[in-house]
Each structure stands twice: as C-alpha cells, then as structure tokens.
Amino acid sequence: MKILAFGITKEYIGQSEIELNDDSLSTVAHLKNRLIELYPNLKSLNSLAIAVNEVYAAEEDKIEQNDVVALIPPVSGG
C-alpha cells in the first residue's frame, strides 16, 4: 500500500511517500506497529494518527493493499 508522510514524519522516513506491501498488516494498529519498528523515531511523537483514504482511522479499522494511508503527526494549523 501507499503511505504518505507529512510534517516531521516525512523527515523521519526520509521521503514523502513509501510503498509497503505486506498482506499480514490487516489493521491500522498492525501497520502502526510495523512503521514504528521500521522508523523508531515515530515513537517520540506526542501522537501519531493514521488516515485511510483521507479519513481519520481507528486502531481497529481494517486496511487493504490498495488503500492510501497517511501519517498524521500532531497537527498545528491556525
């Protein structure tokens, strides 16, 4: 699946987009754990939300290989 990174997560990952293909990652929680294994700096954030297809997702939400996932570190607009 395609994973988009924004703000500080883009710096931690080193690019704005990665491709992660792993059928065993069936929920948002699984994916988040895998990303933290790959990029341990993500653990230092105040929060890390996940959006699936441009909508905030819950930890237990299912994800599919063709979903577009986005990493949402703490937002700070305004």
Next chain:
Amino acid sequence: MIKSIHLTEKPLDITRCREFVSHPKNGAEVLFVGTVRNHTDSKNVEKLLFETYKPMAVKEMEKVALTALNKFEIASIAIHHRYGELNIGEIPVVIAVGSSHRKAAFDACEFAIDTLKTTVPIWKKEFFTGGEVWVSAHP
C-alpha cells in the same frame, strides 16, 4: 451557500471572507484573523512554513464548518487557510461568521479555530534564530 472553504498558497483576502458572510439579516459578523508572531516563548521566530495534506485538510475544514453551522445559531461561516512559507505579520488563517446575534457568532468562531487546530491536517514549522522545529510534535 452558507459555507466557504479555501486552502491556498496565495495571500488570504479578509474582505472576501467578511463579504461572504455579510447579509441584511445579520446583527453580527465576527472575524478572526490569525497572524504570524515573531516569538514563541523566548525564541525569536523568523518565519513559518505551513505544510498540508490538502485533499484531507479541505474535507476536515468542511466538517468544522458544518459542525459549527449545526451547533450554533449562525447563518454562515468562511474558513480560509494558507500554506507555504509565511513571514512575520502575514495571515495563515481567517474565519468569518455571520449571525443574527453576536454571542452565537463569537462562540462559533472560537469553536471553529479551536477545532481546526486539533483536527485539520496542517503542520507548522517554526524557523527561529539558530534552529527550526515542527510545532507540537514532541512533549
């Protein structure tokens, strides 16, 4: 149309926001203008960079506007936000609310900016003398 949502790299137009909510039935028009300040705590801020996940940010801004319209006795709302590099004194956000009575307009405007700051995927990086930091990223 009772809401106006705009996310742009270009300078925001305060008059356009005010005119959008302007209506003869209104007794109040509340305008919030967010500006880039030159300091955070003791740090001397030189400029800000706003990054956004644009398609999702627009959807979340729409949600903020709809929730405000449902929650408060207001007639209309405009939420405009800018991204890219902004210098001191420039305007990253404008919110305008029109209503019959001022209290609902004040409350809705405060609700909209507070909610935007917690839900809309926009990120701010501060460039200050001797460093840079993504705001709110770390404890």
